[in-house]
Amino acid sequence: MRRILETGSICRGGAMFRLMVLTCVMLLSAFPAxxxxxxxxxxxxxxxxxxxPLANPVSDARLMAGMLEELGFEVTLAVDLTRAGLASEFSDFLEQTEGADVTLFYYAGHGMQFEGRNYLLGTDAALKSAFDVQSEALPLDRLVQMLEEKARAALVFIDACRDNPLATEFYTRNFSPTRALATRGLAPMTGRFQGSMLMFAASPGQVAYDGASDNSPFAQALARHLPTENVEILTLMKRVxxxxxxxxxxxxxxxxxxDLSLEVYLNLGTGGQGAALAAAQEEAIFEAALAINSERAWDIYLQRFPAGSMRELALVAREELTAQVLASAPGSVVADSGRVTVARDTAASAELSLGLSQDDARAVQAALNSRGYNAGPEDGAIGQRTRRAIADFQAAxxxxSTGVVTRGTAEALRIVLAEPEKSDRIIYASKDARKYDPDQLALIETDERLLNAARVLKGKEIVYGFFQGRVYVAMxxxxxxxxxxxxxxxxxxxGHLVTITSPEENSFVFNxxxxxxxxxxQATVGTRLSEAVGPHIGLYQPPGSREPAGGWRWVTNEPLAYTNWKPNNLDNYADREHLATFYNNQPFKSGSVKTPPSPEWNDIHTSIRSLIIEID
Structure with missing residues (x-):
């Protein structure tokens, strides 16, 4: 059996691998699903x-909903929403759309512009004064930004340019009839967007017409053209x-x-052209996953292409990475045969991140026992006997062979694992920092906050993760x-230098x-101490603070409610330590013994060679 720490057959960017991919694609008769x-x-x-009341918005919305359902969208249809109702329904939708490849927002109703921003009006809008705009309307630019954060591509269609007596009366009452005429319709969108396409039913200053039928000309054109096979979205918009x-x-x-960086096809046909386009999409994402070569990148490829033509190659790459991570974890032992014995806590943590439940563990034990591997009682508790059975099955x-349930192991046992709840998920993209090509990363990740950071930090080695809805980037x-x-x-x-406000957040950032x-x-203090000095965090001590513990504050000025100083190390050594890092020390030992990392902090005076950024 091949040793897992050796370079496998998945050679990043190598000629051998590309030949394997080409052969695989040529031999498969079906294109990717x-x-x-x-x-x-x-x-x-x-x-x-x-x-x-307006004549067509409800029928327009129903026309769009029916058409999009036929195109495979999970549709949320809502009519006649107040401002509070629109905000609530939109918030619920954002939770459902997390990680979507394509999300689409269509609004038909009244809208208005005010001070250069566009707003969508709830049905309870009265707009008696300028103070009412924020409480009775939702800013369109913020809605678009939130959609961009949740999906790989956001498509926004706004049919809110109708003749609006609410806006006309608002401007006439609070300003002048001249300004009411000048602010007719919606304003141009001048904000900075990434990963979205916005289409308005009419140009700035124009009025959108309801038409002579049950649907507006804009809704009819969208319903006519969006289902067209094998045509990219921007070409469809020209036809609309x-x-x-x-x-x-x-x-x-x-x-x-x-501002889309991806080509979007809403209806890939089943014929040759549609299949070729689907294959090209799969190949682009596979190549991006290959270049990034992280467990998360392969997971995203496998989620998007569960029956893809290069799925088996992706699974091999994913399994090898997982094995390498497990083999390098503290307490792991690699035998000459290549079998890895993994520490109990490491194995449990890996299976938890996979989403392995107790019911899943019972299913694993039952599947192993049915195949002649002695996994012991089918009680959902993975002990040494079950670990040995897993390792034997993996080798066969x-x-x-790690004895840990992995995605590949579950698939080989024909067990479908339940995904962990999103609220419980803590995501680490990789174990080590690497340079990312922002364009390749954009094919894998959807979070625009991360993609913007990757563009700014291009050429730097970074590792990133997600915790409680926030993005963290260590550089x-x-x-x-x-x-x-x-x-x-x-x-x-x-973002800002990381501010750590709880033990849970500190544990995430440290990991x-x-x-x-x-x-x-790695450093030494004479022959007394050996040190491991980690990245800087967003904690500092302003000049004039009482030493050594006084005045420490976060860069965001949020309360300093949690600290994790290493005992007896907050000392302002040499009267110059005013910044904070992760830190550990131990008694000095001659030789090359490294001081291990620690989640504790220390005050320090050094130039910054690594740091952690938090993005809300």
Missing amino acids: LAEKRTAFIVGNADYSHVL IRDVKTDTENLQTPTVTN TKLP LNWEHMDWDGAIALSKAAG LIAQDDRFWL
Whole structure:
């Protein structure tokens, strides 16, 4: 059996691997089955409390919902929502759309512009004064940003440019009739967006027409063209613009703002052209996963292409990475045969992150027993006997033999694992820092906060993760920087130096950087102590503070409610230690014994060679 720590047949970017991929694709008769997650939030607001009802928004919304369901979208349809109802329904939708490949938002109803921003109006809007705008309307730019954070591609269609008596009366009452005329319709969207396409039913200053039928010209054109097979979304939008202009005799011209970095096809046909496009999509994401070569990248590929043409190669790569991580964990022992004995806590942690439940463990034991491997009682408790049975089964099926249930092991046993609840998920992208190509990362990840940080930090070695809805990026900086430089870089990346407010967050952040030795500078204090100095965090002591413990504060000025100082080390040594890092020390020993990492902190005075950024 091949030893798992050797270079396997998956050679990153190598000619052998590319030949394997080409051969695999040529031999397979079926093209990949794309398992895109598609979600849509469709709103039709017509029955407004303070103005006459609109004719078409509800029927337009239902037309769009039916069409999108046929295209495989999970559709949430809502009609006649107040401002509070719209906010609540949208928040619920955001939870459902987490990690979607494509999300679509369609709104038909009243909208308005105010101070350069566009707002969507709930049915209870009265707009008596400027103070009412925020409480009775939702800002469109913020809605788009939240959609971008949740999905790989966000498509937004706004049919809110109708003649709006609420907005006209608002401007006439609070400003002047001239300004009411000047602010007719919606304003151009000038904000910075990434990963979205916005289409308005009419150009700035124009009015969108309801038309002579049950549906507006804009809704009819969308329903006509979005289902077209094998045509990219931007080409479809040109056809929508053409039809709306024709149907309204050039009185209404839809506009498009595009910040998509991906090509989006809503209807890939089953024939040759559609299959070729699907294969090209799979190949692009497979190549990105291959270049990144992390467990998370392979997981995302496998989720999107559960029956893909290169699925088996991806599984092999995923299993080898998992085995390497387990073999390098503290307490693991690698035998000459290649079999790995993994520490109990490490095995349990790996299976927890996989989502292995007690019922799943019972199923594993039953499957092993039925195949002649003695896994012991089928009680859901994975002890030494079950571990040996797992390892024997893995060796027999040419999987890396670790005794730990992995994705490949579960599939070989024909067991479908339940996904852990999103609220319980703590995600580490990898165990070590590496350089990411932002374009390749954008094919794998959907979180725009992360992608923006990757663009800013391009060329730097980073490791990233997700905890309680926030993004954390740890960066190695071989060119030392000062405190002001670290503050500025964190801000440019969209966040701030990490602020740690609980033991749980401290544990997450520590584990993000604990596996990569390069984050830990080994040093000595004479022949007395050996030190491991970790990355800087966002804790500092302003000048004039009472030493050694006084005045410490977070860069965000949030309360210092939690600390984890290493006992007897907060000492302002040499009267110059005013920054905080992760830190450990131990009595000095001659030789090359390394000081292990620690989740504790220390005050320190050094230039910054590594840091951790938190992005809300």
